[in-house]
Amino acid sequence: MIAGVQSTDRIPVLPIEEYQRRQRRADSTCAQLWDALDAVKDPEIPVISIWELGVLQDIALYEGLVLVTITPTYSGCPAMEVIAEDIVSALKQLGYSNVEIATRLAPAWSTSWIMDEAQEALREYGIAPPGQGSGGDLVEVCCPQCASSNVHSISEFGSTACKALYKCDDCSEPFDRFKPI
């Protein structure tokens, strides 16, 4: 059983690269480092970790050097710099002072890598999750406050690169929606 893959009513159809990512963690010989980085959250969305977000790709330990591989979400996302700093400081606390961060561009990050638990955490935090669609698919958007699907888009772009602005026509709350890409 791979961490994060749930055998619920829906057959888990994971993108192959996401399956491989979870496999890397499951097969890793430095599980304690992966666990430590569960504490590193997205600075813009502090309820989900970089692992749940799909940004954390791999961790390798070579005689004192820790090589952490991450995949950026959006090309110009300023949070990536903060994430890199947070990784370094989290590992420093474990006594690893020699940390290198490598950025892997391919395959390109997709919101379909965001784990189910994190999608739920997003909703609770007040952000409509992207769902499993990608590439600008028109997936139904529901208000994270009242669950109504009677909503309308205010702007394709919101408070950060990854979000769009919506408003609920039932409870009148404006909300952010994580854009599926």
Place this chain on the structure above:
Amino acid sequence: MSKAMIKQYAVRLGDDALVQGHRLSQWCSKGPFLEEDLALTNVSLDFIGRARMFYSYAAQLEGGDVTEDWYAYQRDCRDFTNLLIHELPTGDFAFTMARQYLMDEFGLAFMQCLESSSDETLAAIAAKAVKESRYHLRRSREWMLRLGDGTEESHNRLQTAVDDLWDYTAELFELDELEQGLANDGIAVDTIALKSNWGMAVGALLGEAAIDIPQTDRAICGGRQGMHTEHLGHMLSDLQFMQRAYPGQEW
């Protein structure tokens, strides 16, 4: 193909992205309303991020002390090889959106081709860009329709913008020796092959927006050779000011 040629190509694409991103960033705090201000700067950020990836790759191919910042801050006008359409000043909102639309329509098709480049890094950057470009295009298309089919004022402004921009679009479909060579090797995008689809898509959208397609056979070119309009120098004097005044300055 030599590394030097791929590097030169990566710098061109980085220049396109940086200049386009910077022009959009100049709308920051001046957008017509808050949501649009956010949208303009978000799109700007996507392009600046793209520029960083292309420049980082160029720096890696160059080797030595060259960094992504060097390409952005230490080169002069004649070293920039962006397409001229990107460097034209922001103009009014109609001008910015018309340029954005023409370039989004081109950019999405371009990046979809570059995604299958035989150069792995270029292909990876393009794969990332494609996802963002879909959103860019969706938004700029909507604005074209809204402005073109809006009030008399918005329609006239959009028509003027399209007229003013049109002569600069020929350059998108020019291939010099470098790009032709790289395209033959499956590395660069053969933009000539994109022209007819671009023309059809733009023609259809302009028709829907009630905008006339300019009838002109002028083609303003030269960006890829470092021959620029008067506007790029002014833009760079702003963009590069800090690094010119305090070389090597870091935050």
